[in-house]
Amino acid sequence: MRHDHLITSKQLSRADIETVLDRAAEIDADPAAVADRHANAVLGLLFFEPSTRTKMSFETAMKRLGGTVIDMGSVESSSVTKGETLADTVRVIEGYADALVLRHPRQGSATMANELVDVPLLNAGDGAGHHPTQTLLDLYTIRENAGLDDLTIGIMGDLKYGRTVHSLAHALTNFDAHQHFISPESLQLPREVVYDLHQADDGVRVREHDSLEEILPSLDVLYVTRIQRERFPDENEYQKIAGEYQIDLETLEDASDELTVMHPLPRVDEISPEIDETDHAAYFEQAHNGVPVRMALLDLLLSENGGDHDE
Amino acid sequence: MSDDHDHHDGHDDHELRVSKIRSGTVIDHVRGGQALNVLAILGIDGSDGEEVSVGMNVPSDRLARKDIVKVEGRELSQDEVDVLSLIAPDASINIVREYEVVEKHRVERPDVVEGVLSCPNAECITTGGEPVTSQFEVLDDGVRCSYCDTIVREEIASLIDT
Ligand SMILES: [Zn+2]
Numbered sequence: 001m002r003h004d005h006l007i008t009s010k011q012l013s014r015a016d017i018e019t020v021l022d023r024a025a026e027i028d029a030d031p032a033a034v035a036d037r038h039a040n041a042v043l044g045l046l047f048f049e050p051s052t053r054t055k056m057s058f059e060t061a062m063k064r065l066g067g068t069v070i071d072m073g074s075v076e077s078s079s080v081t082k083g084e085t086l087a088d089t090v091r092v093i094e095g096y097a098d099a100l101v102l103r104h105p106r107q108g109s110a111t112m113a114n115e116l117v118d119v120p121l122l123n124a125g126d127g128a129g130h131h132p133t134q135t136l137l138d139l140y141t142i143r144e145n146a147g148l149d150d151l152t153i154g155i156m157g158d159l160k161y162g163r164t165v166h167s168l169a170h171a172l173t174n175f176d177a178h179q180h181f182i183s184p185e186s187l188q189l190p191r192e193v194v195y196d197l198h199q200a201d202d203g204v205r206v207r208e209h210d211s212l213e214e215i216l217p218s219l220d221v222l223y224v225t226r227i228q229r230e231r232f233p234d235e236n237e238y239q240k241i242a243g244e245y246q247i248d249l250e251t252l253e254d255a256s257d258e259l260t261v262m263h264p265l266p267r268v269d270e271i272s273p274e275i276d277e278t279d280h281a282a283y284f285e286q287a288h289n290g291v292p293v294r295m296a297l298l299d300l301l302l303s304e305n306g307g308d309h310d311e
Numbered sequence: 312m313s314d315d316h317d318h319h320d321g322h323d324d325h326e327l328r329v330s331k332i333r334s335g336t337v338i339d340h341v342r343g344g345q346a347l348n349v350l351a352i353l354g355i356d357g358s359d360g361e362e363v364s365v366g367m368n369v370p371s372d373r374l375a376r377k378d379i380v381k382v383e384g385r386e387l388s389q390d391e392v393d394v395l396s397l398i399a400p401d402a403s404i405n406i407v408r409e410y411e412v413v414e415k416h417r418v419e420r421p422d423v424v425e426g427v428l429s430c431p432n433a434e435c436i437t438t439g440g441e442p443v444t445s446q447f448e449v450l451d452d453g454v455r456c457s458y459c460d461t462i463v464r465e466e467i468a469s470l471i472d473t
Contacts, residue, residue, distance in 0.1 A: 108436040110459025112443045
């Protein structure tokens with residue numbers, strides 16, 4: 001990785017991923033050591049659609065590195081409503097900030113924005129496209145709980161619209177990971193993503209299923225995503241499908257004791273609260289990992305570009 | 312090469328179906344039915360007064376049925392030829408000056424095409440009023456938007472930005 005932008009998980013090699021995760025682990029172990037590391041740096045947060053969590057996670061990460069954040073405010077109150085293009089917005093804010101974080105509803109927005117600015121740019125979600133910083137915190141959590149090699153992972157739920165899933169699946173092709181995709185037929189992985197997975201791998205280690213049952217016992221990690229009501233025109237149809245992709249203690253009876261359950265959050269009812277108290281639950285830890293992982297990323301980006309080349 | 316198109320002596324029946332040109336480009340061996348898409352890709356609609364001859368579904372040795380397009384007074388650029396390859400992968404391009412074929416080449420598939428096709432994904436940034444030129448990566452069996460990753464395998468001609 002040129003450490004000057006992060007647009008998609010496809011640009012990440014195994015070495016890149018390990019660099020970020022190792023740095024995150026160092027920071028996690030001793031956050032005080034980096035408290036003033038980027039004291040003069042300014043991070044610009046450009047969130048064109050609401051995402052409280054991702055935004056607060058970046059904000060916390062930057063502040064813990066000693067830096068400050070600037071924010072364009074809500075989309076409703078910004079110049080976007082006056083019809084300004086994304087291209088103009090990023091070119092203006094680039095002048096104020098040492099790095100930019102972009103969340104935008106359109107696919108490919110981060111790719112375009114990155115072509116227009118010289119400061120490092122991080123994609124924090126471009127529509128149904130990519131969400132690579134989520135992928136890095138997912139990988140960090142998987143590594144902590146199950147290890148990234150000799151891994152069997154089940155990824156379940158809305159695989160069609162879930163950008164976190166697409167990013168994660170691609171990143172996992174860098175490791176010795178068997179990936180099982182479990183979804184209703186109407187929410188299967190987009191063929192584009194399957195195409196990429198087969199390009200990246202021989203395809204032998206990627207399998208699609210419509211039920212969790214048969215593969216659950218073999219899983220080290222079960223990554224659950226939300227099936228959204230609004231994807232279904234008919235409430236009954238939604239209820240019927242969603243129910244089959246919810247997990248509770250009974251569902252997990254056949255699972256390994258070591259099974260790690262993950263979820264990018266927010267959840268609605270796909271994971272029963274009774275699982276929260278078990279050793280399986282890793283989703284809150286996963287959310288917390290967003291801060292050290294984003295600190296590591298920002299540190300790598302700003303160090304590369306800010307003059308303190310100490311790597 | 313024994314393409315039927317070198318026969319400007321009138322022995323070739325097929326060739327007689329469309330008129331000879333003095334100077335310009337003959338695009339031969341276009342897949343049957345694609346001639347109008349070829350013109351669309353080149354942005355030729357006759358409104359500038361260009362002299363254009365089109366033969367459609369002409370019998371051919373190499374393709375069962377082929378189209379042929381002749382454009383008087385215009386020599387295609389390499390970029391244009393590259394883009395033609397997406398819908399006319401077997402085409403041969405003949406540059407004609409004073410009734411002689413002075414250059415003859417086959418199209419080659421480029422790695423990317425820029426500013427020619429528009430993305431069919433309504434959520435793609437390239438369709439959102441931003442100052443960005445569309446870009447597609449050329450795959451073995453289609454094209455793929457460099458911004459949103461959408462793959463198009465069929466009816467690529469319908470994406471031609473005219
Ligand atoms: Zn696109």
